[in-house]
Amino acid sequence: MSATQTRGRGAHGRAAGPRGTRPRPRPRQPARPPRPAPPPRGSRRLAAIAAAAILLAVAAELPLLRVFGSPGLRIVLMAVLPATLAAWGVATAVHRLTGSSPSSPLAVASGFVAGLAAGALPGLLTATPDPFGPASLTARVQQALTDGWYRLFSVPVPVPDTRSFTDLPFLLAAALAAIIMLAALSRHPAVATLPAIAGFGGLLVLGADGPVTGTALSGAFALAVLIFLVVAAPPAGKRSVTAALTGAALLAGTVLVVGAVHPGPPYNPRAKIRLPLDITVSQDPMALLSALLQTPKVPVLTAQLSGALLVQPRNWVLLTYGTYDGAGWQAPGDAKPAVTAAKAPDTVGDGTATVVAASPLTLLPHPAAVLASSPADLEYAPDSELLAAPGPVRAYTVRVSVGIPSVTQLDGAAVPAGVPAVLTSVPSCVPSALRMLAQEISAAATAPAQQLLRLQQYLSSAPFSYDHAAAPGEGCASVNNMLASRKGTSAQFATAFALTARLLGIPARVAVGYLPGTVSGGTDTVTDADAYAWPQAQLTGVGWTDFDPTPKNTSQVHQPPREKQPAIQQLQTSAPKTGPVSAPSAEPSPPASGLSAVARALLGAGLFLALVLLWVLAVWLLGARRRGQLRRLQDPAAQTLGAWDEVLVPLGQAGVPISGRSAPAVAVDAARTVPAAAKAVRDLATLAERALYDQVTADDAATAWELSDDARRPALTAASRWVRLRRLFVPSSYRSTGEQR
16 A cells, blocks of 8 residues: 555544644645556455466466476467466456456356467467368367367377367366466355366376376475465455465375375376277377286177188288387378278288177278278278278178298398388487397398398397386387387387388388287187287288297286297298397486385475475565665655555554555554554654655655664564465565656
8 A cells, every 4th residue: 555545634634744633734836647546455466366376277287298298388378378368357357347246157158268269279270280180170179079088098198299189188278277267266266276176187197107297296286276375365364374374285295195105107097998999089009009908808809710811810900000200100091992902922812800899999900901891881001001990880891811921932032122211211219229230130141031030039039028018108218228128018029120120121110909819610809918019021022021029928927829920930940040149238228216205205395395485585586676676766755655655565464454544543553563663654654744745855765765674674573473474475565656656
């Protein structure tokens, strides 16, 4: 409250003098322009709550960093800031225009619509396009609302930063931010913490195993909740402040306790939820491979086999991947109806599989090289072995060309010419161990088949072992970790094989699907235990040939039968078992974190404490900066009034009535409430009255600031401990009259 606002009126309506005894005639001075009245205190408190709500909304949506990695911060800022500001502005405008409460139905509805539009549209319009999904904005929003959750749960984290995956997060982030802001503007602002906690927890689970630690995010969120509850508490309510601090302390304690008692990996819904495959939403069955192996008894399909498939049961292909960018594999999705594969050059006949799936599927497992399929509307892509249905089906039939290369064909096969470069290219991040392995293999053998056999023998032998429960991932870092630990998933062994084959100049790719399953009496039964990945190499006269570099571990519980490879097994048996001269060692990996549960809890507590101290420091610096600006004002009267304004804040917090009272009256009450500051406040009030009604010099202004400092110290001490604690976290001041002069 400025000194202008502290002027009182005497009993006869005349202004009271500094001593509060009799009115003093105002000296004749040139007329000054009227000063604008400062905004009411309620507006300032509303603005402070809105600022704290923005901080709370940002903290609640920080787990998007675990979902998308660093692009998640762009999503948070692009959605939260426009959504909260728009919701606040529109709700406040409706409140002022209609005279209703900011929490009235009209204000809430208007603010939510404005916040949702302002928060979602920028991200939707600037999202990175991808080949999946529609292009129109309306269709994208509809698809995000219907299939968005499936998209986010169908791929591993970090999720790609493209339209197919960011549309729903933009909508959710904007809606959550608008809800938090509107709840903060209600009569009970603390309610805003409920949607914030729900949104934070949901996003944290959605990004399980993401790149950012949950402890750091939880500490930042707990700090934001603490700040919001302190700011939103009524100014004079000790109980409210106590409740706010207690709630924030409980939240922070819960975060630390959960981090201490749950030292294992976070709950990952991708490893627990069995989602139906939908080719229109996700073309990445490799991402579901680890999750399928967690439920080995879940049935996938039963098939009646006939023809050549009875002699040579084949792997069931879901998709083959030909593009590798260092982060993982990618596959095209350009399937078309009535397209068939060419007959294998080494075919032994056709085979038919009549399949009944355990649940409706759109991405259909099938043996490779489809010649015909039923129903007639199934779509097939020979280049990627993609067989898809326009809608979920449970029964279908495929006729395939079964090829079994002979030993002579395989041993004499060469590298085909005119192969697309994508099938032989490798990124620069490929581990040097694989480059060394390729050099040693090329020095030991020249025929492509012999090189591939040596590569398969090296990866499938000790000390390597198969671990279906190993951490998933097919990027360069995951392959390097597999080479260092000597154990990994089938997808990692297949990736290492395919990359090394490409380094040898041989076209290679990775297929994902199921092993042949259990065949009995012409009936093939496939379960989730058969989920598998294997590499394929392309050779002249042979075509795409399956290889199996994943070791067989007799100690593993799940050991489904592998695909028979007569020619490969015969060549490998007769070939000299020299192998590479030496086993290349993997590049050193960063040491794994060995922090115990207590250490993690202490780390989280230390981070939380550091954030609290940083906030307290920022509040102190803000107050010091404001006082410095007032001290440097050119007008001595403005400096004097600024000194008076600065002492009003601690006096009000100490219990001295301020609003609508004259400076002498404030000085009288200050003498009773804060006796140690009585003389300084009285002399300062006199100087403030002179600054308003008379003239003051630069020396008077310097004296005013000395009196202000002398009065502030005892006033700050006289406030209750709850007020003093709140003052550490909440910057508060009265608008300076001096700044308006």
